[in-house]
Amino acid sequence: MGLLSRVKSAVVGREDESTTILPVVPEDGCDYVCDTCTSKFPASLKFEDTxxxxxxKPWKHHLLISTGKSDWAHGLRDEKESLxxxxxxxxxxxxGxxxxxxxxxxxxxxxxxxxxSDRNERKSTFLVLPTMIEATGVQAKDATKIADTLASISRPTDAFPSELSxxxxxxxDHFAVILLCSHRTRDKRCGVSAPILKKELELHLREHDLLRDASDDRPGGVPIYYVSHVGGHKLGGNVIIYRNSGEGIWMGRVEPKHCKAIVEETVLHGRVYPHSLRGAFKSDW
Structure with a gap:
């Protein structure tokens, strides 16, 4: 197991300089590399080995803006149809x-x-992770106010408005949410790697009856969403996992051969592979 046999826990830095512990995959856990996986990235797809x-940077929440798309203009301000x-x-x-x-x-x-086509009249949806609180019907004029409201909800059990404007x-009621950077306009590698990773992750989520999509809204599942630039294209594939127990786990250099282990250990049990972690946190729930 190499590094895993020497590291017993992952100490995760927090903005308030406190620490929390995420469990590491045990010695008898799922090997990070699945030898039976046949999916691969194209040979031309190269990421930095650092x-x-x-x-x-340390973070506490992640706000998703609904667009129904898998690629966007270069920057957030350039995506004129989006909030x-x-x-x-x-x-x-x-x-705080x-x-x-x-x-x-x-x-x-x-x-x-x-x-x-009038973006001021168009209504969108926000989803904040890991609290998994969703706001639907958001217009441009209310975007920052609603975002402030969502950011102030520190745990799923906190009270939130039943309706506002x-x-x-x-x-x-998701078990977890998986995010994949697919922003081809920013970096072609993300546009190529994300669909391959999504297909492989779906395969293993389906084995546990956890796979959810837009047509399957059953509680307790794991939807996968594409997201715009999150930073570190050279360290792709970038996979960010939010669990309903409050963890945010950001992994880098993920390949299809790692997807089985990620589902079996990280998604299901919150256990991490230290050598694949870019950052993580555990909410105080």
Whole structure:
């Protein structure tokens, strides 16, 4: 097991300089490389072989903006149809909330989204992870206010408005959510690697009856969403996992041969492979 046999726990840095512990895959756990996996990246797909841990800034929440797309304009402000225009320079107003990442995503927009070209009239959906609180019916004029509301919800059991300015809030009962950077416009490698990883992850999630998509809204599952640039294309494939127990786990240099282990150990049990971690946190739930 190499590194895994020497490392007994992963100490995860937090913005408040406290620490928490994420369990490491045990000696008898699933090997990180699956020898039976036949899926591979194209030989031309090259990523940088450098140290991963600490290659991302500490964060506490991740806000997804629904677009129904898998690729976007270069920057958040350049994606004119998305509410990311309003949120490009947004930061939470609530003291002590910590860093919130903002991404465009393949999350399905609400009905009517594609029926209007007026972005001020268009209604979108926000999903905040790992709390999995979703706001539907968000318009441009309310985008930052709703984002502030979502960022202030520190745990799924916190009270949140049943409705605010026509926006409905709900708790999504996912077991976990997986995010894959697919932003081809920023880096072709992400556009190539993400669909391959998604297909392989779906295969192993299906074995546990955990796979969910836009047509399957059963609780307790694991949807996979494409997201825009998260940083570190050279360290792809980037896979970010949020579990309903409060963990955020960001892995780098993920290949199809690693997907079985990621589902079996990290998604199901929250156990990590230290050598693949770019960053992580555990919420105080």
């Amino acid at each position: 140290y991963l841990w600490g290659s991302v 990311s225009v309003e949120l490009e320079s947004w930061s939470p107003k609530v003291s 909330i910590g860093r919130v990442m903002v991404s465009n995503s393949s999350l399905a927009p609400p009905p009517g989204y594609f029926e209007t 026509g926006v409905s809030f709900t708790h999504r």
